[in-house]
Amino acid sequence: MKEIGHWINGKLVKGTSGRMADVFNPATGEVQARVALASKAELDAAVADAARAQVAWGATNPQKRGRVMMEMVRLINRDMDKLAEALSTEHGKTFPDAKGDVQRGLEVIEYSIGAAQMLKGEFTDSAGPGIDMYSMRQPLGVAAGITPFNFPAMIPLWKMGPALSAGNAFILKPSERDPSVPLMLAALFQEAGLPDGVLQVINGDKEAVDAILDNETVQGIGFVGSTPIAHYIYSRGCAAGKRVQCFGGAKNHMIIMPDADLDQAADALVGAGYGAAGERCMAISVAVPVGEKTADELVKRLIPRIEKLKVGPWTGGNDVDYGPVVTAAAKANILRLVESGLASGAKLVVDGRGFKLQGYENGFFVGPHLFDHVTADMEIYQKEIFGPVLSVVRAKTYEDALKLAMDHEYGNGTAIFTRDGDTARDFAARINVGMIGINVPIPVPLAYHTFGGWKKSSFGDLNQHGPDAFRFYTRTKTITARWPSGIKEGSAFNFKAMD
Ligand code: NAD
Numbered sequence: 001m002k003e004i005g006h007w008i009n010g011k012l013v014k015g016t017s018g019r020m021a022d023v024f025n026p027a028t029g030e031v032q033a034r035v036a037l038a039s040k041a042e043l044d045a046a047v048a049d050a051a052r053a054q055v056a057w058g059a060t061n062p063q064k065r066g067r068v069m070m071e072m073v074r075l076i077n078r079d080m081d082k083l084a085e086a087l088s089t090e091h092g093k094t095f096p097d098a099k100g101d102v103q104r105g106l107e108v109i110e111y112s113i114g115a116a117q118m119l120k121g122e123f124t125d126s127a128g129p130g131i132d133m134y135s136m137r138q139p140l141g142v143a144a145g146i147t148p149f150n151f152p153a154m155i156p157l158w159k160m161g162p163a164l165s166a167g168n169a170f171i172l173k174p175s176e177r178d179p180s181v182p183l184m185l186a187a188l189f190q191e192a193g194l195p196d197g198v199l200q201v202i203n204g205d206k207e208a209v210d211a212i213l214d215n216e217t218v219q220g221i222g223f224v225g226s227t228p229i230a231h232y233i234y235s236r237g238c239a240a241g242k243r244v245q246c247f248g249g250a251k252n253h254m255i256i257m258p259d260a261d262l263d264q265a266a267d268a269l270v271g272a273g274y275g276a277a278g279e280r281c282m283a284i285s286v287a288v289p290v291g292e293k294t295a296d297e298l299v300k301r302l303i304p305r306i307e308k309l310k311v312g313p314w315t316g317g318n319d320v321d322y323g324p325v326v327t328a329a330a331k332a333n334i335l336r337l338v339e340s341g342l343a344s345g346a347k348l349v350v351d352g353r354g355f356k357l358q359g360y361e362n363g364f365f366v367g368p369h370l371f372d373h374v375t376a377d378m379e380i381y382q383k384e385i386f387g388p389v390l391s392v393v394r395a396k397t398y399e400d401a402l403k404l405a406m407d408h409e410y411g412n413g414t415a416i417f418t419r420d421g422d423t424a425r426d427f428a429a430r431i432n433v434g435m436i437g438i439n440v441p442i443p444v445p446l447a448y449h450t451f452g453g454w455k456k457s458s459f460g461d462l463n464q465h466g467p468d469a470f471r472f473y474t475r476t477k478t479i480t481a482r483w484p485s486g487i488k489e490g491s492a493f494n495f496k497a498m499d
Contacts, residue, residue: 002033004179006203007186008046009053010196016042021176021205026092026324027313029362035179038204043211046200047171050142051217053197054169058139062116065165069113071192076106079188083181087152088314090178092323092364093276095314098153102181104444105157108465111447112161118470119166130486137474139167140219140243144212146233147182148225149175149326150279150386156182158451159222160189162469164199168220172201173212175225177326179203213237220473222464223247224281226384227410227456234459245460245472247452249384250281250412253405254441255427256289256298257398257418264439265417266301272415272441273390274309274368277322279330281457282413282435282442285385286374287392288401295394299349299372302390306350306368311388313360324364325387331364334387338369341380341391346371352388376404384410398423406432412453415441434458 004023005014015036023033038046057065076083084098093101119137127133145159156172163170174182186201202208212218213236220243223233227248237244254272256265272284287302289295312320325331335353342348352367366387374381374391381391395401405414415437416427424438434453437443445451445466452463462468 001031004033004035004183004203006036006038006042006046007183007199007201009049009200010190012183012187015203019207023090023177023179024327024364025089026326026364027315027360029328029364032089033180035176035203037176038202038208038211040207040211040214043171043202043204043208044215046202047142047215047217049197050169050171050200053195054139054141054167057169057195057198058141058167060167062119062165062167065167066113066115068189068193069109069115069161069165072109072189073106073113075188075192076102076109076185079184083153083184086180086184087178088323090180091149091152092326093279093314094320094323096318097276098314101151102153105151105154107447108158108469109161111465112165115165115470118467119474127480128482128486131480131482133478133480135476135478137166137470138477139474141168142171142217143168143220143222143473144171144173144218146173146209146212146221146223146225147175149177150276150281152178152181153185155224156185158465158469160185160199162465163222163473164189164194166470166473168473169198170200171212171218172199173204173208174201176203176205209233213240216240219243221245222472224464230459231456243472245462245464246458247281247464248457248459249386249410250283250453250457251286251382251384251408251410252282252284252413252415253286253288253408254284254415254417255395255398255401255405256287256294257416257420257423258291258294259419260294260417261419262294262297262301266298266305268415268417268441269302269390270305270309274306274322274388277325277366278388279325279386280442282444284415284441285390286381287390288395288404289392290395290398290401292394295372295392299370299392302370303350306370306390309368311355311365311367312357313363322388325366326364328364330386331366334366334385334389337380337383337385337387338389341371341374341378344378344380346374346378346380346391376407382409402427402430406430409456410453411455412457413437413443415439415443434463
């Protein structure tokens with residue numbers, strides 16, 4: 001059985017804790033590898049080495065660090081197919097989707113080439129007599145990232161690019177469910193010229209995460225995953241005096257106005273609801289048509305499109321729309337929630353429960369489901385299902401639809417489909433959600449803007465990638481300098497405005 005260890009000080013090493021977890025092939029249900037789960041001692045030793053390596057890396061000028069990112073872009077492009085294949089094998093998503101996962105991470109590495117520009121400080125000439133004042137952004141030192149299973153290339157790259165190019169050493173604790181791609185990325189960073197020890201990839205579970213939280217050398221933590229864990233890490237990390245940003249779960253609503261192009265809206269909903277088996281934090285899981293006629297027409301268009309979806313393994317050819325979910329436990333949870341929807345009175349108009357795929361009977365495949373007449377009091381509306389299940393909640397008016405989305409505890413992404421500019425503008429201004437699409441179902445901002453939700457989808461005040469990432473992974477130092485020619489006699493004890 002293949003054993004997956006850690007990347008420490010520029011080498012793949014075996015775990016020493018004696019604890020391991022199974023890594024599945026979700027398409028077949030077979031265990032394809034075992035991954036080491038790091039102990040506190042392993043984590044602490046890796047952090048200590050990272051802190052030593054950071055001193056020289058942090059002192060390297062930013063354009064040289066940017067060149068490492070530039071070379072990393074070339075290497076990721078070179079190995080794109082290899083990375084995507086490893087990703088599909090452990091995660092289950094289709095090959096084009098896996099390439100998209102790598103691509104959207106790569107774009108943040110491209111952005112990180114510009115570290116020198118991002119880290120330029122501020123300068124005030126003659127802030128007082130003979131006085132200059134300037135600010136600089138310095139790396140935190142050792143920062144850490146804790147990432148989820150659903151984007152095993154993209155989210156680690158979102159963290160590593162800005163953190164490393166800003167001069168930090170970085171400890172990545174990826175998801176134990178699909179750990180191979182982050183290790184491959186670490187090897188590519190080494191090939192790109194990153195000094196050994198500056199990036200450590202430590203596989204593990206709660207024990208490794210708690211060790212990160214307890215380690216006093218780790219100055220900042222960027223987390224992405226489910227909301228309960230996001231909240232846990234945010235609370236404990238902040239209490240320990242660390243800088244912490246935690247991105248959590250989602251329940252993304254798409255509002256469909258009566259004037260929308262309903263064929264376009266239906267196509268968008270099928271892609272955004274069922275792509276990657278619904279395992280995206282920006283998936284649309286709630287469709288909110290406004291008016292009974294809009295709802296009837298929309299559902300009529302959705303049903304044949306959903307019934308036509310091809311579910312299969314990533315090796316099944318280009319026409320496979322989505323693959324299996326990540327584990328048997330994830331599948332069981334989705335099917336339990338489907339039963340909960342039925343029990344609470346929602347109407348299951350596309351029933352994927354009996355889905356079977358010949359030759360892949362033990363795989364974690366879930367057929368597509370569509371619920372109509374879902375209401376806000378139902379568990380399937382309130383909880384993040386993270387599977388191929390779309391709920392239609394019918395709203396009487398635009399105001400009802402807006403209120404519904406605003407009252408939900410999550411606020412990651414949302415979309416409105418309409419031809420009316422006034423309505424779209426009103427929606428964007430009033431909705432309490434972080435990322436808004438206007439006739440765009442999955443409005444993931446590009447690398448040079450920032451990514452983050454509101455409400456229980458995010459804890460902390462800075463977003464991922466874009467300028468916020470450089471703010472998060474650096475701290476500001478402000479220097480006031482006066483030279484002897486500017487010092488007047490008798491001013492040593494004054495604390496007054498500079499004139
Ligand atoms: P998860 O919360 O189970 O795991 C995320 C990370 O936390 C993993 O590295 C895991 O090892 C660690 N972890 C798990 N349990 C822990 C515990 N008890 N204590 C300490 N650490 C623990 O999330 P997941 O299932 O891997 O990912 C899916 C979730 O991530 C969904 O809720 C999805 O919406 C969310 N997500 C959010 C965003 C975003 O930007 N808001 C992006 C992607 C995914």
